[in-house]
Amino acid sequence: MMESDMGKECVICGRMVAQGRGFQLLHHFLCNDCERKIVHTDVADERYQYYVEKLAVLWRDLSMERMVP
Numbered sequence: 790m791m792e793s794d795m796g797k798e799c800v801i802c803g804r805m806v807a808q809g810r811g812f813q814l815l816h817h818f819l820c821n822d823c824e825r826k827i828v829h830t831d832v833a834d835e836r837y838q839y840y841v842e843k844l845a846v847l848w849r850d851l852s853m854e855r856m857v858p
Contacts, residue, residue, distance in 0.1 A: 799823055801843045815850050 796807040797818035804820065811820035827840050 800846065801827070801840065815847055817847055817850070 796805050797811070798804070799806055799811060799820040799822075800814075800817040801819060801823035806818070806820040811818055811824065826836070827844075830837050830840060
């Protein structure tokens with residue numbers, strides 16, 4: 790994840806987004822636009838699998854954090 794004075798990089802779309810226009814999820818940043826798209830994407834939509842694959846990174850990180858004592 791990149792962070793600069795301009796903001797943070799969204800884990801889904803890769804855009805640099807100003808602070809306050811998204812949220813931190815584990816060690817990753819998710820912009821409001823992507824969050825809205827994920828929430829409103831139907832499982833039959835072709836974009837659904839893309840979001841699942843991108844969010845898998847977050848699940849892997851969560852799993853790794855739980856393994857560390």
